[in-house]
Amino acid sequence: xxxxxxxxxxxxxxxxxxxxxxxxxxxxxxxxxxxxxxxxxxxxxxxxxxxxxxxxxxxxxxxxxxxxxxxxxxxxxxxxxxxxxxxxxxxxxxxxxxxxxxxxxxxxxxxxxxxxxxxxxxxxxxxxxxxxxxxxxxxxxxxxxxxxxxxxxxxxxxxxxxxxxxxxxxxxxxxxxxxxxxxxxxxxxxxxxxxxxxxxxxxxxxxxxxxxxxxxxxxxxxxxxxxxxxxxxxxxxxxxxxxxxxxxxxxxxxxxxxxxxxxxxxxxxxxxxxxxxxxxxxxxxxxxxxxxxxxxxxxxxxxxxxxxxxxxxxxxxxxxxxxxxxxxxxxxxxxxxxxxxxxxxxxxxxxxxxxxxxxxxxxxxxxxxxxxxxxxxxxxxxxxxxxxxxxxxxxxxxxxxxxxxxxxxxxxxxxxxxxxxxxxxxxxxxxxxxxxxxxxxxxxxxxxxxxxxxxxxxxxxxxxxxxxxx
Amino acid sequence: xxxxxxxxxxxxxxxxxxxxxxxxxxxxxxxxxxxxxxxxxxxxxxxxxxxxxxxxxxxxxxxxxxxxxxxxxxxxxxxxxxxxxxxxxxxxxxxxxxxxxxxxxxxxxxxxxxxxxxxxxxxxxxxxxxxxxxxxxxxxxxxxxxxxxxxxxxxxxxxxxxxxxxxxxxxxxxxxxxxxxxxxxxxxxxxxxxxxxxxxxxxxxxxxxxxxxxxxxxxxxxxxxxxxxxxxxxxxxxxxxxxxxxxxxxxxxxxxxxxxxxxxxxxxxxxxxxxxxxxxxxxxxxxxxxxxxxxxxxxxxxxxxxxxxxxxxxxxxxxxxxxxxxx
Numbered sequence: 167x168x169x170x171x172x173x174x175x176x177x178x179x180x181x182x183x184x185x186x187x188x189x190x191x192x193x194x195x196x197x198x199x200x201x202x203x204x205x206x207x208x209x210x211x212x213x214x215x216x217x218x219x220x221x222x223x224x225x226x227x228x229x230x231x232x233x234x235x236x237x238x239x240x241x242x243x244x245x246x247x248x249x250x251x252x253x254x255x256x257x258x259x260x261x262x263x264x265x266x267x268x269x270x271x272x273x274x275x276x277x278x279x280x281x282x283x284x285x286x287x288x289x290x291x292x293x294x295x296x297x298x299x300x301x302x303x304x305x306x307x308x309x310x311x312x313x314x315x316x317x318x319x320x321x322x323x324x325x326x327x328x329x330x331x332x333x334x335x336x337x338x339x340x341x342x343x344x345x346x347x348x349x350x351x352x353x354x355x356x357x358x359x360x361x362x363x364x365x366x367x368x369x370x371x372x373x374x375x376x377x378x379x380x381x382x383x384x385x386x387x388x389x390x391x392x393x394x395x396x397x398x399x400x401x402x403x404x405x406x407x408x409x410x411x412x413x414x415x416x417x418x419x420x421x422x423x424x425x426x427x428x429x430x431x432x433x434x435x436x437x438x439x440x441x442x443x444x445x446x447x448x449x450x451x452x453x454x455x456x457x458x459x460x461x462x463x464x465x466x467x468x469x470x471x472x473x474x475x476x477x478x479x480x481x482x483x484x485x486x487x488x489x490x491x492x493x494x495x496x497x498x499x500x501x502x503x504x505x506x507x508x509x510x511x512x513x514x515x516x517x518x519x520x521x522x523x524x525x526x527x528x529x530x531x532x533x534x535x536x537x538x539x540x541x542x543x544x545x546x547x548x549x550x551x552x553x554x555x556x557x558x559x560x561x562x563x564x565x566x567x568x569x570x571x572x573x574x575x576x577x578x579x580x581x582x583x584x585x586x587x588x589x590x591x592x593x594x595x596x597x598x599x600x601x602x603x604x605x606x607x608x609x610x611x612x613x614x615x616x617x618x619x620x621x622x623x624x625x626x627x628x629x630x631x632x633x634x635x636x
Numbered sequence: 637x638x639x640x641x642x643x644x645x646x647x648x649x650x651x652x653x654x655x656x657x658x659x660x661x662x663x664x665x666x667x668x669x670x671x672x673x674x675x676x677x678x679x680x681x682x683x684x685x686x687x688x689x690x691x692x693x694x695x696x697x698x699x700x701x702x703x704x705x706x707x708x709x710x711x712x713x714x715x716x717x718x719x720x721x722x723x724x725x726x727x728x729x730x731x732x733x734x735x736x737x738x739x740x741x742x743x744x745x746x747x748x749x750x751x752x753x754x755x756x757x758x759x760x761x762x763x764x765x766x767x768x769x770x771x772x773x774x775x776x777x778x779x780x781x782x783x784x785x786x787x788x789x790x791x792x793x794x795x796x797x798x799x800x801x802x803x804x805x806x807x808x809x810x811x812x813x814x815x816x817x818x819x820x821x822x823x824x825x826x827x828x829x830x831x832x833x834x835x836x837x838x839x840x841x842x843x844x845x846x847x848x849x850x851x852x853x854x855x856x857x858x859x860x861x862x863x864x865x866x867x868x869x870x871x872x873x874x875x876x877x878x879x880x881x882x883x884x885x886x887x888x889x890x891x892x893x894x895x896x897x898x899x900x901x902x903x904x905x906x907x908x909x910x911x912x913x914x915x916x917x918x919x920x921x922x923x924x925x926x927x928x929x930x931x932x933x934x935x936x937x938x939x940x941x942x943x944x945x946x947x948x949x950x951x952x953x954x955x956x957x958x959x960x961x962x963x
Contacts, residue, residue, distance in 0.1 A: 336921060336922040336923060337918050337919045337920070337921050337922075338891045338919065338920050338921055338922040339922060340919075341919045341920075356961070357923070357961055358961075363922050363923065363961055364891060364922040365961070
């Protein structure tokens with residue numbers, strides 16, 4: 167019996183997925199668990215694996231295609247089985263029609279609504295992210311680990327997304343663009359307020375449609391070099407005038423945009439800044455690394471900042487909390503997100519229960535998470551569900567900045583560079599290594615004094631690391 | 637195909653139906669000796685006698701009620717109001733008696749009656765005598781409302797109205813009575829509830845009825861001659877029941893619509909049409925549907941102001957260009 171392969175929801179906020187590569191071709195024999203395809207979601211590249219065995223009968227989308235979650239993308243079956251019913255009814259653009267697995271005549275005879283329900287139930291069974299083990303997939307559907315807004319987003323239709331993005335388009339123009347397979351967001355609108363109207367779509371169709379979607383950024387391209395080299399790029403090497411360029415938003419960039427608007431809009435932010443003397447903390451790190459040198463583990467400044475934050479959170483549970491509309495949810499462990507820059511965005515892998523882990527363990531876990539984040543190999547559960555986040559731009563020479571809270575966390579700590587500067591101590595000017603941090607707080611959860619007391623603890627621990635064990 | 641006036645077409649319909657069915661009779665102010673205030677019943681008294689052509693006192697509620705009673709008793713009365721403004725005095729009879737009788741008698745009594753007369757603005761009749769009664773009656777379940785805009789439709793619809801077994805409100809136009817048009821020589825019936833494409837076009841649908849058929853036809857000419865816009869004109873002809881299917885078909889073809897009515901904008905027939913369009917043809921629209929109507933004021937006596945208040949061909953042209961994104 168034929169098995170549908172559908173675009174699985176591989177992350178809680180995923181609404182559509184882009185096929186990076188088919189790992190099989192039509193005619194291949196596959197068995198349960200084989201990797202069928204690699205898919206770019208809004209967060210990471212993930213694999214879709216076969217949930218049953220058989221012959222790959224049809225691959226319905228091409229590499230580079232973007233389809234909505236639930237869309238039919240392939241069919242597995244017996245070599246001589248008639249699958250025309252399945253394939254003919256499949257239009258990747260048809261929206262969130264989820265695919266079912268085993269279909270017989272009786273099932274096909276059901277009304278369209280019944281089918282949709284059945285299919286939705288079957289969708290999870292038909293495909294699942296590779297690497298997610300069975301018990302986890304069942305016990306903890308990813309959507310439940312996320313706050314309510316995300317769950318709602320996951321069900322949002324393309325139409326809703328567009329209206330949130332404020333693409334104005336007449337209903338006719340929208341329909342014409344869909345029929346022609348054009349991305350409405352790429353068409354210039356000539357109507358009132360930039361509304362895309364019939365004549366605009368006609369012009370786009372006649373000119374052969376907007377340019378083909380650009381290739382996704384190259385994986386493995388130099389990740390860090392771009393920023394500093396751009397900063398110091400010689401004027402002589404620069405062309406007379408750079409070309410205007412439109413960079414299409416990746417799935418990740420779209421998600422970042424949506425999530426941050428969700429934050430700075432509804433979340434009432436306020437900001438607290440303090441300057442911390444890092445001398446002793448840096449000495450401590452040096453001493454630790456000398457002790458750990460044999461083990462191969464190296465503790466970074468960020469690991470220290472994370473450990474201290476976790477400890478401070480344990481002592482101030484009112485910061486390690488979330489606004490739950492009619493309550494404040496305090497979290498039992500300090501799960502700390504680390505903002506990691508990746509080529510086309512950022513992602514925040516989470517060090518779990520950092521308040522109960524030692525520095526060496528934190529350093530090891532963080533280094534592994536960051537490396538996999540840069541290769542986009544994180545699993546959803548590794549970058550969701552933080553209770554507090556740290557963002558460090560010190561390596562770019564930033565003195566201080568404000569970060570935007572990643573809901574439902576109630577605070578994020580923005581860390582600037584550590585610089586030697588003159589400080590007055592006991593009436594004398596001395597040189598000290600100083601670092602400025604700014605905490606963004608969700609005022610619904612944290613009041614000014616609450617946040618200030620937390621920062622006081624944080625600073626005290628860094629300035630006198632003995633506090634860590636006191 | 638003879639060319640006759642709207643007035644003559646109505647007169648022909650009355651004559652043909654009175655000849656066809658002896659239960660049909662006409663009553664109203666000055667319909668007999670004076671041949672009707674607008675001469676619609678010209679010659680009928682001589683032809684059918686005062687038993688079937690009855691002059692009445694100036695008592696609209698009274699003779700409307702008399703007609704309703706006669707209809708319940710099995711006759712087919714035609715009640716002429718000198719204008720629909722005067723019929724406000726008979727509103728209770730029309731709305732509470734004629735429109736409700738079939739329902740409230742549990743189907744025992746149907747009321748095969750036609751109420752007819754001119755509605756809308758004529759020339760300098762001021763606030764009380766220039767009103768457009770269309771939505772007052774189109775809002776009432778139990779009534780049918782005909783609003784012909786051409787002589788042929790006046791003939792065909794009045795004959796259908798007289799033959800209908802339920803109360804029909806038949807709204808003519810004082811300024812339409814002298815309008816000429818081709819009318820078939822043979823028997824001509826226009827069914828109630830069927831709209832008519834008065835002009836085919838590809839770019840914008842202009843929906844209208846009654847006197848606005850002329851205004852919209854003029855506008856379509858300007859659009860074609862000066863703007864290369866081919867308008868399709870849908871004449872509703874009957875506003876209750878409303879033939880929305882014809883409107884939707886046209887809008888699906890043109891993707892744009894302007895709905896024109898003579899009456900004031902609030903709760904007008906145009907609002908109903910726009911509501912149907914946005915629900916039934918949403919995915920086909922390339923622009924919000926536009927409306928053209930009178931200004932939302934009582935009609936003014938002064939001629940230039942009256943002209944300013946009423947919908948004009950120029951206003952229809954502007955609205956059409958707007959929905960075509962050509963303004």
